[in-house]
Amino acid sequence: MKALHIITGLGVGGAEQQLRLLLRHLPVECDVVTLTNPGPVADGLTADGVRVTHLGMTGNRDLAALPRLARLIRAGGYDLVHTHLYRACLYGRIAARLAGVRAVVATEHSLGDSQMEGRRLSPGVRALYLAGERLGRTTVAVSPTVADRLKRWGVPAPRIEVVPNGIDLERFRFDPVQRLRTRRRLGLPEDAWVIGGVGRLTAAKNFAALIHALPRLADNHWLLLVGGGPEESVLRRTAREAGVAERVLFTGERPYLPDGSPGPDLPSLLCAMDVFASPSPEEAFGLAVVEALACGLPVLYASCPAVEDLPAHSAPTARRVRGGPEELARAVAAVHAEGPRPRDVPEAALHYGITRSADRLMAVYGALTSVSPSPEKAGSS
Structure with a gap:
């Protein structure tokens, strides 16, 4: 299996560092695309041997980034696209569809009752979120609380999977x-x-x-x-x-x-x-x-x-x-x-050990790719 992770940025943040840790434990060939800000976590991923591409997106309405991202997905021959954070989830789902990849999963890292990624929610943000969500196959919630929020927003329960964040337990042990x-x-x-x-x-x-x-x-x-x-x-x-x-x-x-x-x-x-x-x-x-x-x-x-x-x-x-x-x-x-x-x-x-989180995510990947090969993959079999 070959997967592409698309994330809004790779500065030092919880979602960004969670992605880096997760990729160390997923038994899958993974590349990463960052829409903006290839910061310290991008350097860390590169040091880990992960190929990181900076899309160079200039803002939320940089629509020219969409065909660039679709071409990158198509050229990579990915079996699955996994998106992280609001902007990447929206653009990544659309680009994956344009590229012919149907196995699309998004992780919802930061949905609160009144804010998302530190910003206040609005009816427009919610409507756009739900429209984009329908273009994917599965939305991963990092906690049952987030899963409940997604359901209240209108995301169908069968499309939601709970995969908690994970940590490297040994690394955080008291010394x-x-x-x-x-x-x-x-x-x-x-x-x-x-x-x-x-x-x-x-x-x-x-x-x-x-x-x-x-x-x-x-x-x-x-x-x-x-x-x-x-x-x-x-x-x-x-x-x-x-x-x-x-x-x-x-x-x-x-x-x-x-x-x-x-x-x-x-x-x-x-x-x-x-x-x-x-x-x-x-x-x-x-x-x-x-x-x-x-x-x-x-x-x-x-x-x-x-x-x-x-x-x-x-x-x-x-x-x-x-x-x-x-x-x-x-x-x-x-x-x-x-x-x-x-x-x-x-x-x-x-x-919340990271190996447990990686195993649960692999189960999600397996379910998606077993029933959702991309047209290119299906045509070559």
């Missing part, structure tokens, strides 16, 4: 040596008690709530924010105005997988934390929360389908926190008061 090294490298005091947050620095992630919680906590509490994004300057200003700038560390983007970037990677930074907080009120999966659990961290979250869709006993150290900075501060203080705990990996994290 006390890395903890010490990373904390020293960050310049943290020995008695620092570190609250961690990971994700794109956008308003939708609500990291400002963590900054506003910090003044309500003891002076030895620090905040470590891992990620880059358009709100970084706003968050830095918020920390200064709250009088806690000296206790808020910004690491910038940290790839999930080794790619030669300077400084500690994400697993090392998780080892340096004492509690993980995800104040985003709307998530499609909650990958960062799962990674934190895999590192044995207690977790405070506002929204995390990856945890909420499992039995409560599978993540005993994860607590849902509703409200703003005051509630977050109280929850952090309660975790701190419990004292040190073993950095054990809960059942919830084990549930």
Whole structure:
């Protein structure tokens, strides 16, 4: 089987890095096309031996990209096309049809109740999404919660398959040596008690709530924010105005997988934390929360389908926190008061191993290609 993955961009983001990790575990020949922004994850894929093509799309309405993409699909002789993220799903499904490939699957990474990929939803976006969805055969939801949202939008249930995101469990396992090294490298005091947050620095992630919680906590509490994004300057200003700038560390983007970037990677930074907080009120999966659990961290979250869709006993150290900075501060203080705990990996994290996700996706691929050969393949048999 030969598959083409089409994604909107390959900067450092959850969907992008999930694609790279997945391709390391799929027993399929895969190429990747990025419509825009061949960033650090493109470099990482190339280092992994994956062929990456930058389509050079100039904007959402660059219709000239469509025939280019269709020609690329046709020339590649692909059995299956798999699309990721909104723009790539729309253009990729149409191009696959033009190229004669009927085995088309799309993964819905970022559908919330009121936003998609950090942007507010509108009736126009929903109508266009549903029109494009009908051009594919299967839509993969990264959680049962997302599957339910797709059904409410009008996507027929038989077209939806749930394939959760996956993580490299061994890579995120707690390492006390890395903890010490990373904390020293960050310049943290020995008695620092570190609250961690990971994700794109956008308003939708609500990291400002963590900054506003910090003044309500003891002076030895620090905040470590891992990620880059358009709100970084706003968050830095918020920390200064709250009088806690000296206790808020910004690491910038940290790839999930080794790619030669300077400084500690994400697993090392998780080892340096004492509690993980995800104040985003709307998530499609909650990958960062799962990674934190895999590192044995207690977790405070506002929204995390990856945890909420499992039995409560599978993540005993994860607590849902509703409200703003005051509630977050109280929850952090309660975790701190419990004292040190073993950095054990809960059942919830084990549930999301990447090999399990790859196996489930291969089942989807198999079902599609067994009944949906492209006209070119059928004619040559």
